[in-house]
Amino acid sequence: MSRFLLRSSTASRLVLRQHLAAPFSTAHALQRKKVMFPGALDSSYSHDLKFVSNVESIPTYQVMDIDGKVLDHAHEPQMSRDDARTMYKNMLTLNAMDSVLYEAQRQGRISFYMTSFGEEALIGSAAALDPKDQVFGQYREAGVLLQRGFTLEQFMNQCYSNEMDLGKGRQMPVHYGSKELNFQTISSPLATQIPQASGAAYAMRRDGSKQCVICYFGEGAASEGDFHAGLNMAATLGCPVIFYCRNNGYAISTPSIEQYRGDGIASRGIGYGIDTIRVDGNDIWAIYEATKAARKLAVEENKPVLIEAMTYRVSHHSTSDDSSAYRSKKEVEDWSKRDNPLARMRAWLMNKGWWEANEDVEVTKAAKAAVLKAFADAEKLKKPAAKEMYEDVYDELIPELVREKAEVDALLKKYPDYYQVNDFAKSA
Structure with a gap:
């Protein structure tokens, strides 16, 4: 501690x-x-x-170096062989899924996508949580969902907005949500999830629940007013929430040096009186250990914790971004070679004798095949029925919506070819 x-x-x-x-x-x-x-x-x-104007810079907690060597074995997690292998397989699967869906967007088969290249070690935070803990994500937390058990089919259905999509086609791709996995649906507006997470955590405290909330966001979101409101609320009310900031250096397209002059985001947590730690965000075990300790603080002492994970976004911000406009391709290539979360984890596993050199190829090939199958299956499914536009807001449809629905139904019946009604599931 x-x-x-x-x-x-x-x-x-x-x-x-x-x-x-x-x-x-x-x-x-x-x-x-x-x-x-x-x-x-x-x-x-x-x-x-x-x-x-400044204080001593906050140190960065690390368990293993870039070669996968544990620096202090007292901090090495007590992780079983099977659990460690599963985490690494999920990292490889996440990579495979990102590659397929990124190309799918470029082909016009889905409308939007965001990859997690360079930030795969985030999976370590998911492994440190209880399945009943509530997750408020931003939009680069697919690895968290994967670790929690979200299936490839569910990922693909959401990105395709088809009739099997849990969100019924109402969200952009990568805006996942799962009630079963206690993962709150992601929304596009930046940082809105931060005060929401504080409120949910306060409710947990009042209920006497021994669970916590974890809220993910990037360093760009920390420039929003919701960041300050959410942290101050959590600090003053004593909310069991873990604020997890992925500081990947660029927000959407603005380098950190142009975003702030202070000591990263961690110094802001201390300013609000929040227990704070900065970790090596490319070190899966540093993330795991810090999140595990943070959860203990949050649950046992009813207090918020801020984790700032220092990492590097290798990919473009999204498929709507071209990162070569604000950084050189050589910088990205050098980072990928110098400090890769996958390479670190693989080296650690091999040092333990838990992974063979040729397994990466086999696991990646199998993961890509599974992704492509789920992708093809999702692409064949129809879009949600038109009636879904009117459900899940009111217990009973209000008169205005009843009239609107009747008008839409009449138009679909009169002009079926124009509205391509065969592409949509039939309303019951």
């Missing part, structure tokens, strides 16, 4: 009570070493006129 920068809200309240209870006089105030104002209880008086 010493790896975290700790701040106890209980201790702060105790200091405040002591300050308020102490007798006040001018002489007494002059003798104080700590300020008596309730807005900054840990500050000391100083006679130096000095503006503070």
Whole structure:
């Protein structure tokens, strides 16, 4: 637990009570070493006129180096061979799925896609959670869903918005959601999930639930007002939520150096009085260990935790982006060769004797075949029925929607070829 920068809200309240209870006089105030104002209880008086612009940079927690060698075996996770292999297979499967669906978008077969190239170690955070913990994602958390048991068929159905899509075709591709897996549906507006996660965590605290919420977002989202509102709410109310910031260096298209001047995103957590840790986001075991410890803090002490995972987005931001406009291709290639989350995990497994050199080819080939089959099956399915446009908002349709639905049904019946009704499932 010493790896975290700790701040106890209980201790702060105790200091405040002591300050308020102490007798006040001018002489007494002059003798104080700590300020008596309730807005900054840990500050000391100083006679130096000095503006503070920075503090010592927060260290980055790491379990293994870029060659997969564990640096301190006391921090090596107690992971079974099968579980470790499953996590690595999921990383390879995620890669295969990203490759297929990225090309599918380029062929015009789906409308949009976002890959996770370079950020596959995020799967380590999912492995550290309880299945009942609630997940609020942004849109690069497919690996979390994969680790939780979301099937390839479910991924493909969502990206195709077909009749088997859990979201009934109402969302853009990669905006996944699963009630069964406690994964809240992703929405496009940036950072809206952060205060929502704080609210859900507060409800858990009131219910006495021994679960927590984890909320994923990028460093670009930390520039939104919702970030500050969400963190402050969680800190002041004592919400069991883990804020997981993927700092991949570029947000959508703006380098970090142009986004902020402070010490990353982690320093902001400390500013809000939140237990904070910065980790190597390409080290799956650093992520796993930090998330596991963060969950213990959140659940047992009802407090928020901020994890800043330092990583590098190898891919374009999305299929709507061309990253060569704001960084060189050589920079990306150098990063991929120098520090690859997949290479680290593979080296660790091989050092343990849990993986053979030729297995990558076999697993990737099998994963790609499974992805392509699910892809082909999803492509054959029809789009959701027209009636789905009107469901799941009201328990009973309001009169305005009843009239609108009748008008649409009449148009579909009158102009079936124009509206390509055969491409859609029939309404019951």
